[in-house]
Amino acid sequence: MTESGTLFRFWCPRHETVDLVLDEGEPQRMTPSGDGWFERTEPQARPGTLxxxxxxxxxxxxxxxxxxxxxxxxxxxxxxxxxAYRWQNEGWRGHAAEELVIYELHVATFTQEGTFRA
Known part of the structure; x- marks a missing residue:
């Protein structure tokens, strides 16, 4: 994201075309950029854009x-x-890596519905 717009990139090696859809508007064709990547810069895309x-x-x-x-x-x-986020507690430094317990769960494969609401 820059002053001139937002660069969107998407890797989709099995397709020859991919479109970008902003705020449920009309699809805009993305440009192939090699190795299965597609990209498009949109000047009007800003924080909050779906x-x-x-x-x-x-x-x-x-x-x-x-x-x-x-x-x-x-x-x-x-x-x-x-x-843009303004930290409220600049003194907090987190925990040492050896104190952490990290568990990853892919919701789409863990629940039959594949949603967080499931």
Whole structure:
């Protein structure tokens, strides 16, 4: 995200075309950039913009690298600016790595419905 717009990139090596859909508007064709990548810069895309990628078969998918999914894991992604967050407790330093317990769970394969609501 820059002053001139937002660069969207999506890896989809099995398709020849991919469209970008902003705020549920008209699909905009992305440009192939090699090795299965597609990209498109959108000047009007700013924090709060909802977006998704449309595949040739009509399937619309969220950004797998999204930082925010306001309408569940199957809905559109939302652009956010992580630098805009104002930390409230600058003295907090977290925990040492050896104190952490990290557990990853893929909701789509763990629940029959494939949603957080399940």
């Amino acid at each position: 977006y998704a990628f449309r595949l040739p078969d009509g399937l619309t998918v969220p950004d797998p690298a999204s930082r925010h999914q306001p309408k569940d894991v199957h809905g559109p992604s939302e652009l956010i600016n992580p630098e």
